[in-house]
Amino acid sequence: MKLLKEFLSRYITLSDPQFENLGNSLREMHLQEGDYLLREGNICRTIGFVTQGTLRVLHFDQDGEVTRYFIPKGAIAVLPDSFRYQAPANENIQAVTDCRLWILRYEDLIKMYDQIPMWTRLVQKLLEEVQHQRALGRRLNMQDVRTRLQLFNEEYPGLAQEIPIKTLASFLRISPLELTKIRSEMAQ
Template identity: 35%
Template sequence: MKKTNHTTPEEAASFLEFANNLHPLTRGISQYLIENTYPKSVKKGKILHKAGEICTTMYFVKKGVLRGFVNDENREITTWITADGELVSAICSFILQIPTHENIQTLEDCELVALSQPDLERLYLKHPSFNITVRKLIEIYYMHAEHRAYIVRLKKAEQKYQLFLKHYGHLANRVPVKHIASFLGITLETLSRLRAKK
């Protein structure tokens, strides 16, 4: 992806705060991130990354909601949902630089801060302490992946929805019901009944 103008300190502030909360950033790392990230605005409903392509960019979500989904014959299966204050990428493709089977779509108008894979690799080499930041980030997202795997393996729809509200309750009214149902592996009708009870 072609890089546009880098972020200003103000545009990068929330991303720097996010990273600094994982592990304190040196002045050099903060400056590198300001100079090597760029702002990106994406309208609701757009495909940010398409299946079959190599994902070369990681995004910090300043504002908005996105989902990952895969195509299975004639249906879309939502694999994850994320929102403000988190990172998003087709992670296996981003790390290994291979084509992905995953699509990334915006569910709201989104304001993002983008960092390319080559620039991240250079950051690791130039400022080794940033490896600690990313290790802590990976630990958090591994736990998130475990939560998702547990939810979809449960048999009872009510249990699935209760866990969704526990871990993703802040998204319950921001994500279309059909995507939540797909994410949980239940029918739209079942989820509508569960929401009516709540």
């Protein structure tokens, strides 16, 4: 909970009773590597705060899986449009490593608007944070592969060593073999 409180304090100041009230609405969730937090076509009914591990947002196309972006420890796991409008998701959220999250249901989030005056601002900032991750994924894909890998390593320090090479290759939109070759060349 300490990590969550520190994260939220970047956006708003919660009194101890307000944070306790929020804490009473949260539940802890554990995902194993490969488990889905959300599948395409389902409605995103929760917003999660990652306290351990890494998730990814992905979709499937004619060539297989495509990783859009990663959700590391200390970040928010949600598909904003599906959550906000309670509409079917067009992407998946999957655990890349074993994960722990604090989960807040949509219904409980709505109740917080009445209980915490700054809640609207907080939710807006959280969704902006997620949009930043989405934009990063799009921005990276406009670069050549070496630049993408370099920017990935800057944005997600150490993550390349924690996730399967296939997942990183999917994000970079290259084959695992190409990624291995490029890493070797860059190491020289």
